Each structure stands twice: as structure tokens, then as C-alpha cells.
Amino acid sequence: MQISPGRTNHLETFKNLQKNLELLKNVNSRILIGAPPMKKKLLTIGISSVQHPSGSYLLDTLQSLFFASSSSEQKHFIVLVHLADPDPKWLGQMISSISTLFKPYIQTRQLVVINTPLKNYLLLKDLKKNFHTTPAYEAFHSKQTMDYAFLMNFATNHSDYFLMIEDDVKCAPGFVTQIATIVSAWENKRWMTLNFSQLGFTGKLFRTRDLPCLVHFLLLFYQEMPYDYLLTHFHELFMQPTPIQFFPSLFQHRGNYSFFDSKFKFKDKEIEENDPGSPSNPAASIYTSLKVANGSVLMNAYSLDKNFFYTKSAEAGSHLTVVLDVPAKVFQVQVLTGSHLKNKNQLEEGQVELGYDATNRVNDCDDYILLGLLENGTLNKQVLSNESGKKVKCVRLLVTATPPSGIIVRHINLWIK
Template sequence: MVTDEEAAVGPSHRRHGTMRDALCMLLSAAAALFSVFYFIQENPFDTTSFLSLEEKELVAWQRARMQVNPGRTRHLQTFKVMQKNSEPLENVNSYILIGAPPRKKKLLTIGISSGRHPEGSNLVDTLQSLFSASSSSERKHFTVLVHLAGSDPKWLVQMMYNLSTMFQPHIQARELVVITTPLTSYLPLKDLKVTFEDPPGHVAVRSKQNMDYAFLMNFATQHSDYFLMVEDDVKCAPRFVTHIATAVSAWANRPWLTLAFSPLGLTGKLFRTGDLPSLVHFLLLFYRELPWHCLLAHFQDLTRHTPVEFLPSLFQHVGNSSSFKEEDTGSPSNPAASIHTSLKAANDSVPSHAYSLNETFFYTQAAEPGSHLTVVLDVPAHVSRVQVLTGSDLRGWNQLEEGQVELGCDATNRVSDCDDYTLLGLVVNGILNKQVLSPTLSGKKVKCVRLLVTAAAPSGIVVRHIHLWTN
């Protein structure tokens, strides 16, 4: 039965105001459709256009071997219809304050939503870091989109003056665009859900932030192939754009929802712009329910996609004095194991040298596609991190140029192999250093860690270390 109060607010507001069980119902009902839709791959921009020859060769094997199923694209139209009929977006009227969109579609939009902070803003420092960490050739392939999410006219005018004065060359080059969204576009901040014992004021702030991010992403959908979220208080690693482009190229034809280039909240999270409309829709439906990172986690569960993490981080918070290095995870454990390989040892090296914790190494003079070096643990274990280092020196000699690392489980008690392997990641510049997320193996223990060669090596390969962290 519909109460008088429910009838007064109308059906759409009743839908938006449902309790968390409505969220769960939507997740269950839409799971099948979302899980298929996110296999759609849209990559019209050649992401290798400004990579080095070595970087292009690094990703070529995967582009050649993995094809997109065009039949799945029929689901894209379904979501376009859903987005077109989405009530929360009907009255969104974000507009440009400074700059102009790029004349043609670019590789990347770097999105920042920034509001007024009582302790002051680090937005200018963040923008300076973004531009100074990028070469002129890299800047041709991205646009920075700043959403000034504040209603105080004096603050908006002051920020416009500051940004226009300090970043005029980037504005003229269409590398920086600043937008805002009027309060009339925001949904009501009432009937908010109190979670995590947050005070009401904090719940209101985070609910508004959900809409801030949604409006930012909604504006970004037409201007690039990929969207990178960055918070307004970070600094960037040099050549971060090239690192991201290399990773995108390597994963261009694999299903993913989020590539994570930093563990810092929203910073460093990369999406395809083709995926943004449904994420925006999701955020605006449930902006009152949970914080942004929790909603994103729900959305990833809905689509059955685990974020793909890349290390070391390309971003860190302003004021953090540490350099861009991987966080200290302690020493590797390398539990007892046997080593098996199809590679021929040279120069008196033996395969077990690659797994030792001292400075010995394994060397082979030739490697064909399909060759492997496999660590088989005596006792299967929960592996939390894997590090593979190849090459004889910092100049990159004797690196494995094209390869991947796989984790194996075994149900048949094989002595020297496993019957089921899952891709952990690609070897990039001779190195893989990657955390193992728990959903990767669905809770199974790891028995095998396999370094697989995916293309013929033009010269010998040195495998310096295969390091494992177990818990």
C-alpha cells in the first residue's frame, strides 16, 4: 500500500530513497547484463603512437593474439537507452569556465574535482605536477579537466583568476579545461544513509562528492578514449602518461573495468570513457547510500571485475617526502620449492639460481615462445606478492622483453606442474612486481609460479630473481 507521504513525493523519489536492500536487488538483477556489457572493447585511438620501439614491441604480442567479440557490442545500445532515460541526468548542466575542449578526441582525460577546503587548496600544486611530469609529446595526448565543485561565487572567481593566470599556455593549447556545475543540477541532500558511524555533516559532504565525481565523469565521456581520476592533492611520477599508455596498450584487448596506478583512494584509477555513463548512472542512483570508494567497489562486484593493479604507484599525496618507490613489504619468503624449465642453461648457471635469495642468477642463451621457468612449491601457500627481475644491468641488457607471469593451482597432485593457471600480469621492461589480489585465485593456494616467454628472444636472458611473499 502506498502511503500519503510516498504518494506526495512521487514514484521516482521513492525509488531513489529505498533502503540498502534496493541496492542489493539492483546488483542482483543487473549482474548478468553488466557482466556481459563490460567485455565491450572500444579503443579507436592508437595508444602506441608515442611509445618507443621497445614499448611497442612489448605489447604487440597481446594485440595480435587477443581479439574482441563484436557480437557483444549489442549491449552498448541497451545501456545508451538506459542512460538517455536516466532521470538523474536530465537536469545536469555543467558548463565551461576556462578553456575549450580538444578539437579531436585524445587518448586520455585527467579528471580532478576540487572544492573549497578550510585549510587551503593544493589544486595549483597538483596541476603544476601533472604538466611538469609530462613531456611536450605526452601533453599532446591528454587533457586535464578540472571540476570546481563549489557554490561560493567569490571562491569561483578567485580560482578562475588563479588558474587563468598560472596556466595560460596550457589553456591556450587546450590542455586544461575548467568546468563547474550549478546547484540546480544537484539532487537533494536529504534522507541520507548514515554508515560507518559518520556524523551527519560528513555524510552530506560525501554524498555531494559522489555527485561532484559523477558530473565530472559525465562531462568527460566525449573527449577521450580513457579517463583517469586524480585527487586535488597529489604529485606525479615523471612520464606517468607513458607508463599508463604502455599498460593500456598491453591490456587493450582484455576485459577490465579499472586499471589502478595508485593505492590512494580515487587517485590513479583509470576507466574507459565508454564505461563512464553506466558508472555515472550508478553513482547518481545511490549517491546517498555509501562513500564513493564503496560504491565503486559495489559496481566492480556487479560487473565481476577486479581492479588491475600496477606497481609502483605513479602518484602520491602532496607533502609526502618519500620518492616514487614501492612501499616496503619486507623481505621475500621464497618457501621450499623445486624449479622446472624448458630453457637451456648456459655459463654454468642452474635454474634454482633464479629462486635463491642471494645474488646468483639463471642465464639462457635462447628462448622460444612457450618456454618457461616454473617454481613448484613443496607445500601450496597463499602468495601475496610476486616479483620477477630479469636483465643483467640497469641498461636493460638480457631482459625478457615479452613474457608474462602466471599462478597455478593443482587438483591432481602433479609433481612438476599445475593443471590450472591464471594470468597475474605482463613482464614490463624486464620486471613484474605485483600484488596478488584475493579474488584472483578465488581463495585457492598457489602451487606454481610460471614465468612464460611469449615471443622469441633476440639475445640471451638473465633471470635474476623470482621472489615470493607468502602469508
């Protein structure tokens, strides 16, 4: 059956076709590494990966996923990897590398790796020819669609939500918290997919209860067109014709490789257009309730050189506040704590707030809003448009739990319009 956007009875036809689909009854995706969690999680992060002619970014992507998440965030998600290439040599190499590099996450049931034998796949020869492409191109994208389908089929029972990313991405720090916050706000609204990236299948969030329906759809029409086009039609079937897109994007592609066509671009336009360049750090004063260590200079926390500020101890509720001489429209804030060499003296429990002032205070503001929590001692976040309508006067780093040792504040960087 050919999908046509002009048809009005798609949904009913699709539901009837679902009843006759026998393929999934015979699918036997096997676990290569790890074990599913004992209890249901908030989120499953799914990745499907095959060999790439220009090298693999999968290990870097896995590292980015865990490094961009705090220990408290990691309790709420699992990572599910589908090694979808049948080459036994490549499979062996990837199994060995993942087992060695990510052993702690495997032991805590946070990382599961699966494979689906090629005999479970549908026909990959004499496929329908679409878009005037080559048979090799059709076979690759048809198999890729089934790779994703089998991955999602395995993921249906382990969490409330499923996030699809590709195997060559870099994750924004704190992306789990940002997604959880938005999911909470959209919990009672009608949606099929929430988009946290504009790139292919990366950053696409689904309710796991909707996955069986999407899996059937992909397997029914795997020959028709690539998966991203199929996803557009899937949305039309279920009355979500307009993408629900959130900014800034939480994922960015690392590489530019393509199997068949150099015309395909792998950079997120939204990310490229919002590359902030060098920080501005306009003239400001700094105030703190932290104890300044001997020889340390408070202003070093805001300087654009390699100097830093150090305090031997900190208590919950203490702060370091940058007060701008002239309030400005701040569109991005970066806070870096800890030694950049050994990751020591990080502020693990802290948050960053933006301050506004209506009463002309000299060294503080009378109204603060939360910008974000530190993740692994850092925050790097764009200020959303509804917040940036007002001019920011203060940027406050607040300690929310007493750290076990002293902290280093390397940089508080601001970008202004």
C-alpha cells in the first residue's frame, strides 16, 4: 500500500493492517551486554548503530550521555543500544569496547546492548524504488527503518518515555532534567512526539505506550521511504501534523559522514545560527558570602583569562553574585566550577539564577528566577526568549547543599545582545 497525504481514511486502514502483521511474533532480539532494570524508569534512551565508513562515534555518544547527566539524573533513565550490523568482527569489537569502558553502568543496569539476527528482517532485495535512488540506498534505508523498529519494540516495557537519538551526537549538560521538566508540563496534553532536536530521528521523545503502534507503522511501510519521512506521515495519521519543537536543541551531531550522498547535512541549523562565539562579560561587580581563600581574588571568577576563584569551604545558601554595571539582555550563561584537569573541587549541588531589579539596589536584585541546575559542576544554557525580554542585572551562583571540600569557580561567562 502506498502512503498518500491526501487520503482521509489512513488511520482506519492502518489499524486494519496492524491486525495482520505477524512479523513481531517471530522477532528475537537478544541481549549482548547488561540486563534490563528491575523497576520501571522514567526514560529509555535508544540508539541504533551500524558500521560507518568514516569511523564510529558510538562510544563518544555513550560517554556524552553519561557525562552530561548527574548521578541523580542517571537513576531515572537507561540507555538501550541496538548493534544492528551483522558483521561478527565489528560486533565483537563493539561488545569488547563497551564492556570495558562502561562497566559501572552495565553493572547498575543502566546500559543494555542488544542485537537482532538478520533472519528476523523483512525482504531487503527487489525493494520498491522511490525518489530515483539506487538499490543500495533503498536497501540501506529500508534496513535502517527496521533497525529502529526492533529497537523500539524491545524498549516498550522498561520506562514511561522513550527518547531516540542517533549514534553520533553530543548531549547538552542536564538534558535529562530539561526533558523531564517539559514532559511534566505536557503530561496531560495530546501529543505523539516531542522534538528536542531538528536532526533526523535524534531527540524524538515518545510515550512508550505509543511505541507498538509506531513499530507496526515502520514495519508496514519500511519500503516506502526513509524513516524520517515515515515519521511525518505517522504524525498526520494521529493528528499531530505540526512538529512540537523545543529550543535550544539538546543534541548536536559530531560527524558529517553519510553512506550515500554528500548532499545530506548533519548540523542542526538552530545550533549553528545560535553559536554564541566568545563571551561578552560586560563591566560588573561581584559580591559573595563565601569565605575567600588567602591569595584568591574574587573577580577571577568573572575574568576571561585562565585565573580562577577558590574558597576552602562553602555552606548551603551561600552565593556568588555578579551585578552588572548596566542591566543587559543576556541570551546565554555559562558557569564552570572545579579543576579542568582533574575535575576536583566541583560544586555538585548548586544552581544559577537570573536577577532583575525594580528598586535600584546597589549590590543585589529584588527578583530572581531559576535558570538551571549545575550538572557535573557546570551549566551552559541559553536564556529562553520569554525570560530575555527583561534586562538582567544579576547572575547568582547559589550553593544548595554543603560540599565536602572547597570549590573552584573557574568562569562565569555571559553573552549579551
